[in-house]
Amino acid sequence: MDNLPDDQPSSQADQKPCRSCGKPIDPSDPCYPFCSDRCRLVDLGAWFNESYRVSRPLDEVDELD
Numbered sequence: 001m002d003n004l005p006d007d008q009p010s011s012q013a014d015q016k017p018c019r020s021c022g023k024p025i026d027p028s029d030p031c032y033p034f035c036s037d038r039c040r041l042v043d044l045g046a047w048f049n050e051s052y053r054v055s056r057p058l059d060e061v062d063e064l065d
């Protein structure tokens with residue numbers, strides 16, 4: 001199957017997936033490793049959520065007895 005579309009540049013091999021949405025992005029992009037500022041904020045927000053969840057006290061565990 002050699003019917004690759006012409007809009008697939010050979011340089012795509014140099015692209016990396018956006019860390020937030022997985023969309024291919026050129027490492028030379030100012031937003032790298034994200035495809036946009038929005039994805040960067042989404043990833044940052046997810047990181048804060050994860051950090052907040054881990055640092056929460058597990059008070060509910062005492063109720064399981």
Ligand SMILES: [Zn+2]
Binds near residue numbers: 036
């Ligand atoms: Zn993205």
